[in-house]
Amino acid sequence: MWHMSDDTSEGHLQELRRGTIVLACLIRLRQPGYGYSLLEALDDYGFKVDANTLYPLLRRLEQQGYLTSEWNTEESRPRKFYRTSTAGERLAATLLTDWDALSASLRRIQDES
Amino acid sequence: MTTGPGAEAPTLTDRYIHAATRSIRTAERAAVAAELRERIADATDARLAAGVSPDTVEASVLTELGDPERVAADYTGQALHLIGPRFYLTWRRLVKILLATVVPCVVFAMLLAGVIDRDPIGAVVWSAIAIPATVAIHLVFWTTFAFAMIERLESHAAGRGKPLRLKQLADIETAAQPWTIDQLVTVGPARTRLARSSFIALVAYELIFAALVVLQQFLVVLGGTPVPLVDPVHWSFLLPWLLCVAAVRLALTIVVYLRGRWQGWSASLYGIATLAFIVPVIWHWTAGTLVNPAFNAAAGIDADDEAVRVIGVVLGIGALIIAGSEMFGPIRAAWRGRAASVGTR
Numbered sequence: 001m002w003h004m005s006d007d008t009s010e011g012h013l014q015e016l017r018r019g020t021i022v023l024a025c026l027i028r029l030r031q032p033g034y035g036y037s038l039l040e041a042l043d044d045y046g047f048k049v050d051a052n053t054l055y056p057l058l059r060r061l062e063q064q065g066y067l068t069s070e071w072n073t074e075e076s077r078p079r080k081f082y083r084t085s086t087a088g089e090r091l092a093a094t095l096l097t098d099w100d101a102l103s104a105s106l107r108r109i110q111d112e113s
Numbered sequence: 114m115t116t117g118p119g120a121e122a123p124t125l126t127d128r129y130i131h132a133a134t135r136s137i138r139t140a141e142r143a144a145v146a147a148e149l150r151e152r153i154a155d156a157t158d159a160r161l162a163a164g165v166s167p168d169t170v171e172a173s174v175l176t177e178l179g180d181p182e183r184v185a186a187d188y189t190g191q192a193l194h195l196i197g198p199r200f201y202l203t204w205r206r207l208v209k210i211l212l213a214t215v216v217p218c219v220v221f222a223m224l225l226a227g228v229i230d231r232d233p234i235g236a237v238v239w240s241a242i243a244i245p246a247t248v249a250i251h252l253v254f255w256t257t258f259a260f261a262m263i264e265r266l267e268s269h270a271a272g273r274g275k276p277l278r279l280k281q282l283a284d285i286e287t288a289a290q291p292w293t294i295d296q297l298v299t300v301g302p303a304r305t306r307l308a309r310s311s312f313i314a315l316v317a318y319e320l321i322f323a324a325l326v327v328l329q330q331f332l333v334v335l336g337g338t339p340v341p342l343v344d345p346v347h348w349s350f351l352l353p354w355l356l357c358v359a360a361v362r363l364a365l366t367i368v369v370y371l372r373g374r375w376q377g378w379s380a381s382l383y384g385i386a387t388l389a390f391i392v393p394v395i396w397h398w399t400a401g402t403l404v405n406p407a408f409n410a411a412a413g414i415d416a417d418d419e420a421v422r423v424i425g426v427v428l429g430i431g432a433l434i435i436a437g438s439e440m441f442g443p444i445r446a447a448w449r450g451r452a453a454s455v456g457t458r
Contacts, residue, residue, distance in 0.1 A: 035148075036155030052179070055152055056187040071147070077154055078147065 021049055021057065023099065026092035029067060032083040058082055066091050125171050126153055133181035137189060145188050153178070192268035196260050199267070204260045211252045219245045221430075228426050307446070312370040316363065323359040326352055335411040344405045351393055358390045369443075380447035384440040391436035398429050 024047050028038060035055055042049050061067045066088035072079045084092065123131075130149055134142045156174045161167065178184055186193055196204050220241050227237030330341040343352065362383060369379050397403040401416055409416055416422075 034155075035152055036159065051152070051156070052184070052187060055148065056190075059148070059188055060190065078151065080148060080151055 017048065019095075020099075021047060021053070022061070023092060023095045025054075025058065025061065026066065026084050026088050026095070029082050029084045029088075032070075032081045034072075034079045034081050038082070061088070125175055126150070129153070129175050129178070129181055133185040136182065137185055141189065145185065148188070149184070190268065192264060194264075196257070196264050197268070200260050200264060204256065208253055208256050211256065212249055215252060216245050216249050219248050225426065225430060228430070229423050307366075307370050307374060309370075312366065315366045319359050319363045319366065323356055326355050326359070333408065333412075335408075340408045340411050341405050342408055343403060347397075347403075351397065354393065355390060358386050361386045362390075374450050375443045375446040376450060377447050380443035383443045387436050387440045391432065395429060395433065398425070398432075 021042070024042055024045070025038065028041060033041065035058065038058075039049060039051060039054055042054075058067065062069050062082065066085060067082045068085045070081050070083070072081050130146050133149060134146045137145055153174055156177075157170050160170050160174060165173065183193070185191075223241040223244050224237060227240060232240075329343055330345075331339045333340050333342060365379055365383050365386070369375055372379075375383075394403065404416075408414075414421060
């Protein structure tokens with residue numbers, strides 16, 4: 001029974017975090033970054049992301065036009081650098097506003113319940 | 114990744130990349146391969162820095178990455194299911210409708226063909242089982258195949274960040290019968306009630322039937338005199354019997370309408386009456402003794418003619434089907450009434 005509630009609560013935690021990763025990436029990638037450095041940076045800030053989630057997410061955001069990418073061949077091995085595009089900036093702004101609104105709503109519902 | 118003479122043997126990483134990307138379209142393959150290489154290399158560096166031994170690091174990185182095909186699917190956004198939530202209900206409804214309409218027709222056709230060809234009963238029964246089974250399997254398979262193709266198309270486009278917006282897809286999605294409130298099935302007592310329109314129809318039907326039993330003597334005029342359709346010898350028993358049965362059914366229908374709904378006893382009696390009508394009629398029909406020989410002679414119908422026999426078989430089976438559906442209606446209404454009352458008492 002303890003094990004089972006662990007799995008379901010883990011699922012809910014994942015749901016809670018899922019949307020914030022997109023926002024975190026868009027903000028962080030105002031400075032160009034590549035996959036692994038982004039993964040470590042997010043971890044430092046406290047965003048728990050799986051590599052299996054992050055890499056495909058970056059790819060999808062690029063396909064949707066929110067990130068631009070560039071292969072950097074200067075170093076010992078080629079690295080793909082991502083950067084937030086203008087569309088990505090706009091999306092980040094929208095998501096941030098929504099995030100603040102949700103945060104305020106949560107605080108209100110806590111205070112009043 | 115071509116290897117020429119003198120090149121090293123493919124590493125674990127090479128084999129992994131190959132396994133992951135071989136099912137990806139050529140246009141994207143190089144891009145995904147490059148990204149995967151970068152990702153593996155970064156993970157390897159991180160582990161080496163953490164002190165993992167160089168011998169085992171490649172294997173452990175690749176193991177943690179997991180099933181290459183799953184990793185590739187994450188990259189391309191391919192759906193890892195045959196038919197997804199978008200089309201599943203439509204697919205299921207379509208399969209149910211197809212099976213419910215096509216398979217009984219095939220069974221009927223097999224039985225009819227067997228009877229017409231006078232095949233041995235074993236062969237007829239077997240063909241009425243085996244062939245509809247094959248048809249059912251084909252129906253399910255090709256429908257599923259078509260929907261799986263639609264799903265692949267849809268997820269392929271969605272994986273590229275541009276979901277298909279074709280009007281045709283939206284139509285398929287709503288099953289060509291967009292769900293509306295009207296589709297809700299009635300529940301409760303209304304479902305078991307004998308409606309006024311049904312009552313009037315049943316009464317009219319019974320009266321017309323009784324009238325035909327009597328009037329069939331006068332309907333057909335050949336050579337100046339009316340020729341009875343049914344052999345007049347049947348006036349001694351069968352035809353009066355049919356009139357009695359019609360009277361019983363009429364009385365039952367009126368009683369049921371006054372009481373409001375079909376119940377177990379009324380539905381059963383109605384079924385028995387229907388059987389009492391259809392069994393003797395089919396008996397005489399198959400024996401060839403129902404029709405008046407004088408009628409056949411006057412109309413020039415040769416009872417042994419193959420075409421006449423086939424028509425006879427079709428009419429007989431048609432009558433059986435009609436009788437069956439007449440029995441089925443009240444019984445189903447009574448069954449629903451029982452089920453409903455269990456809940457309300």
